[in-house]
Amino acid sequence: MGSHGDYDALIPLRDFPSGMNQGNTTYKEPTPSDNPVLPIRRLSIDSSGSIRINEDGKSTSTRERRKPVIGRDRSVALRYFVQFHLVPLAVAALLIVLNLQSWFLGGESQWTNLLQFAAKLHEILMQISIATVMIAYQQYLLTQSTSAVPFGAIFSAYYATQVGYLWSPEFRASVTTPRFPLLLKSTFVLFVAGSILLASGVGPASAIAMLPRLVSYPLREIELGMDHAYGDIFPTALTQPGAPLELKIAIEVNEQSPAIGWEYLRNLPSIGQDQATLVGIQSVPHSLGNGYGEYVSEMPPLYPVDLQTTVLENYENYHDTFTRTLYVQYAPNATVATVQQVPVAAGLSMAASSSSGVSYSGEARINIAHPFVSSICVLNAIMNENDTRPLQFPATFLNATDASGVDTISYTNITRSQLWTQSQDQGQGQIIWVEDASFSTERTLGAIVVQPDLCDNGQKYLSASTCAVSGLWANITSRMSASSLINASTIQFGNRAESLVSSDFLNTLPAASWQANAVSLSKEWANSITTQLSNQNRTVADNLLRSLLLTENICPVNGSYPLYLLSSRPMMHEALISALVANGMSHATGPFQISKYRQNNGDFQWFNWTYADNHEDKPAALILTFQVSVVGYAWSMDGTAIKIAVPILIIYCLYVVSYVAYTLVTGNTSSAWNTIASLMALAFNSRPSNVLENTSVRISKTDTFRNLVSVREVDERRLEMVFQRDEQDRGGLRRVRAGTAYS
Structure with missing residues (x-):
């Protein structure tokens, strides 16, 4: 037990020194002032073999319940849509319509600077939405049965807002590994690179589309008659x-x-x-x-x-x-x-x-x-x-x-x-x-x-x-x-x-x-x-x-x-x-005359x-049509920046709508490994591999990231991250099953 735990921290025994009667050292019975009295603790072992500590009869630790990696529940898919995608998607669609249809505010724009805060919040929500989709794609790569995924690829979802990942050793290794199937590799490169670039571009696009611009806003046409x-x-x-x-x-x-x-x-x-x-x-x-x-x-x-x-x-x-x-x-x-x-x-x-x-x-x-x-x-x-x-x-x-x-x-x-x-x-x-x-x-x-x-x-x-x-x-x-x-x-x-x-x-x-x-x-x-x-x-x-x-x-x-x-x-x-x-x-x-307005x-x-019937109207010999506009602040498509921003927001909307439609049709939902902490927990619970030998301090070789890895069920309802090179020594590996809860 010494290699797996320290009983001194669990059972209130007397604290003996490691060496007795060494040199001139004489053992002395400890006094109450030397060691404070520890509270009484009780131990229990639950059905999974975990030690549970009780103080005064009350449990001080709770056990994580088992959770499915791949869910099959449309109601959960709908809840995830409302939780992660509805607000940023609705705001993006509103900005697209607002600028395409044009909306005039007026000559004053002092309060519109406050929209920069709203634009930043919208950027964060859109990036969370994109990261959610990337995590779902990462789950698919780790749990599919046809092939494993390069070790460097499992970090892609956590770099959704960092363009630097596209020239990192992890991404280069994922792209250059020969054992990664070509179809999966091509899809991975397009999806991950596109998602990261999209996450980087939605912020400026939202700010440009949300802030009204000083434009010449068309109001109406005025027809004037010529004599x-x-x-x-x-x-x-x-x-x-x-x-x-x-x-x-x-x-x-x-x-x-x-x-x-x-x-x-x-x-x-x-x-x-x-x-x-x-x-x-x-x-x-x-x-x-x-x-x-x-x-x-x-x-x-x-x-x-x-x-x-x-x-x-x-x-x-x-x-x-x-x-x-x-x-x-x-x-x-x-x-x-x-x-x-x-x-x-x-x-x-x-x-x-x-x-x-x-x-x-x-x-x-x-x-x-x-x-x-x-x-x-x-x-x-x-x-x-x-x-x-x-x-x-x-x-x-x-x-x-x-x-x-x-x-x-x-x-x-x-x-x-x-x-x-x-x-x-x-x-x-x-x-x-x-x-x-x-x-x-x-x-x-x-x-x-x-x-x-x-x-x-x-x-x-x-x-x-x-x-x-x-x-x-x-x-x-x-x-x-x-x-x-x-x-x-x-x-x-x-x-x-x-x-x-x-x-x-x-x-x-x-x-x-x-x-x-x-x-x-x-x-x-x-x-x-x-x-x-x-x-x-x-x-x-x-x-x-x-x-x-x-x-x-x-x-x-x-x-x-x-x-x-x-x-x-x-x-x-x-x-x-x-x-x-x-x-x-x-x-x-x-000499000429121009009419007032059209009747x-x-x-x-x-x-x-004025004519004999006291009317001041008559047909015009020529009608001139003028396009009237006002100079003020408006949402419109005038300018190069907005012509770039709106397509980016449209791409984001199509990106999210496609994913949401897929989840609502199939019911595939999960939040497995949605944080780096959950992925680390999976790594802690996995058997050490020789593939990662001498990598405790850092990984310095790109070849390490090229090793293929997947998530498999190794024991009854227990998952591990398994490198493909270790699979021949790990008998009884099974594919992750949808709807099954794992520890």
């Missing part, structure tokens, strides 16, 4: 001159002239010798060259220019003022400008203002046609009054590759000497529109741009350019935001229309498509966008040309561009022509549009 048809707002031909330019907006009209807003074009970005504006040479499609044989994949940026616009919104003398954004791109194959159509921007302003609330900002969007104008200019420097060279026009307004080597055509109806004389006599800059040039493409309008002053760079000369210009309507999305003031008695709107156009839009509008859909521009109409100003003896053209900086782009040395200069075109003249025509096209509608009968309510 003009589509062809009036987006005409395919501009053949009639526009109205004269007036200084003030008359009450009875919205727009007077296509030249309205010309003064804002003074802010066009400049190109100079320092190349502050990115330009390049497009030698192959979708590529730009830097002049040294290297290419970049991006087109030059679009530069915005603000155009303040005022329209008469109704006949009660109420004017709506907003800002439109004109974009200019100094592209390699043309200089292009685009801006929002005035009626569209006015509709955006009405729709955006109706969406703004007390504590958040509203936004309106619409995908509709916009004017796009492309221009290519060629420098035709006039050296003196005797310059007899004919003017050279570019053959096209948009080159397929690059405009640095664009073909030219001669034009003799106006001579360089005539332009010199006019410039000296009038002292004004000019933009002369021509229709009789022999352009290679149809519906192309010509323009001769003459600077008001002589250039003095190397020698004195008159800078002039000949340009080919054309425009078309192309659909893009425009938006306008309306910002409200918190705790203010009135709402103030910062109405600024913007176009969601990318810098590579020219790649989606190739030259062939552009030419087929080009708008017919007449000389008479173009003259109205460079008209005479009524308050001064100057034209719009002269004022704009005087505002241009005389950089190397407008006044190169001796009247010609050096070979090394990338911008070998008068791009400032191109920008001016494109911007003037684009702005003029955006005013093509003239139930399909007609629209109009501002002071």
Whole structure:
């Protein structure tokens, strides 16, 4: 018994020293003060042979009851589902639905930070749920009859939240052992690695899906009626001159002239010798060259220019003022400008203002046609009054590759000497529109741009350019935001229309498509966008040309561009022509009116549009549909993070639902070895194996983890962990039986 227990700890005998009469030591009878009196204990041995100690007739130890490894009870399976899986599964499903369906909270989000605690709790519950499934899989591996499992694999369930297990010796040994059947090994690798990665990802996924994000949340669609048809707002031909330019907006009209807003074009970005504006040479499609044989994949940026616009919104003398954004791109194959159509921007302003609330900002969007104008200019420097060279026009307004080597055509109806004389006599800059040039493409309008002053760079000369210009309507999305003031008695709107156009839009509008859909521009109409100003003896053209900086782009040395200069075109003249025509096209509608809202009968309510029957409703000639949204906090699928988080939560739901369905159908339930303590208890109750010799301190060889192990019934209702190498010396091993309780 000495090797199995210490009776001195069980029976109150006298404590004799281990050596009697050794040396000068004399035995002395102990006194009560030397050894306190121990309480009386009684011993009993139960039916299993275990010693039970009783103090004063009361038992101080309880015996563990036998438990089944594999249960067959659907009610227990249902209880485990409620206990381990129901809450995390329900919350994950709720988060998926909440974000997929979208739910708007509002402009305030201070309390939402508290959801981080809920997200952490949800992460823990999901990891417990995943660990429960992994433990069930571990039980299957340990108790199956066809094959044992590598020793390193039995620890996988306890590393459910630790990705480091995937490169641990235990996992490497499980993957590389040749005695582990290939099918079981493949399933083990996929299941364990997938479960651990899933357990690591559900936490961030839950936090991302649970916390609302600042987004532009779509609310509804707003339909506004126009009193003009589509062809009036987006005409395919501009053949009639526009109205004269007036200084003030008359009450009875919205727009007077296509030249309205010309003064804002003074802010066009400049190109100079320092190349502050990115330009390049497009030698192959979708590529730009830097002049040294290297290419970049991006087109030059679009530069915005603000155009303040005022329209008469109704006949009660109420004017709506907003800002439109004109974009200019100094592209390699043309200089292009685009801006929002005035009626569209006015509709955006009405729709955006109706969406703004007390504590958040509203936004309106619409995908509709916009004017796009492309221009290519060629420098035709006039050296003196005797310059007899004919003017050279570019053959096209948009080159397929690059405009640095664009073909030219001669034009003799106006001579360089005539332009010199006019410039000296009038002292004004000019933009002369021509229709009789022999352009290679149809519906192309010509323009001769003459600077008001002589250039003095190397020698004195008159800078002039000949340009080919054309425009078309192309659909893009425009938006306008309306910002409200918190705790203010009135709402103030910062109405600024913007176009969601990318810098590579020219790649989606190739030259062939552009030419087929080009708008017919007449000389008479173009003259109205460079008209005479009524308050001064100057034209719009002269004022704009005087505002241009005389950089190397407008006044190169001796009247010609050096070979090394990338911008070998008068791009400032191109920008001016494109911007003037684009702005003029955006005013093509003239006076217009927008409805208030749509009636139930399909007609629209109009501002002071009263008929004989005293109704203010009538059908609209064109219906514009605006998507209205608000800027605030919401659960939605906007953003890359949520697009990753939701699939992870969906995978978790499928993972758990599959397992729960299996347990409810088969009734296989058990919590055997659900903790490392229970697995250690199994190891303590198992016979020692030579496989684990010299491993008491630690396991240093991966081969040890490769040994196959299983759980078997060795005696009547007693389980042991048995290594496969020991099975031949352990007769009478039996497979674990479902529904049988074991000690």
